């Protein structure tokens with residue numbers, strides 16, 4: 001009995017450690033482990049050398065639909081949905097695995113890390129609560145995140161329709 005709970009605690013600490021190393025905020029750790037806030041703060045300090053940032057998570061669902069975040073979030077959710085569908089990995093473990101694959105992808109392609117682990121976790125919650133959903137782009141057939149309440153017939157994604165704001169600004173200046 002006692003041994004079992006030790007193993008379970010070791011697993012929780014391992015999970016929290018993985019999450020902290022990937023950049024998770026304290027709220028993510030609290031929601032996904034049974035460790036006390038005090039112990040999580042201690043673990044965070046041990047790993048990061050600093051106290052965890054205080055305050056609420058500032059993330060709104062609108063962030064996921066702005067251009068660059070949408071491309072990165074959609075990439076992440078495609079990986080996540082693939083893992084959920086084709087492996088036995090679920091819940092927070094699926095988020096961790098998908099996030100590591102997302103990091104690999106952006107590293108290989110020399111891209112900026114736009115999506116944090118905390119945002120990735122928040123994104124999955126928005127999809128589960130149906131605030132956001134995933135629909136296919138009519139041009140490239142890729143799946144992209146959109147607001148659930150908006151009407152999206154003939155959705156064209158941010159990659160097929162890249163905003164030309166930068167170009168326009170240059171022209172105006174010239």
Ligand SMILES: [Zn+2]
Nearest residue numbers: 137140157160
């Ligand atoms: Zn597209």
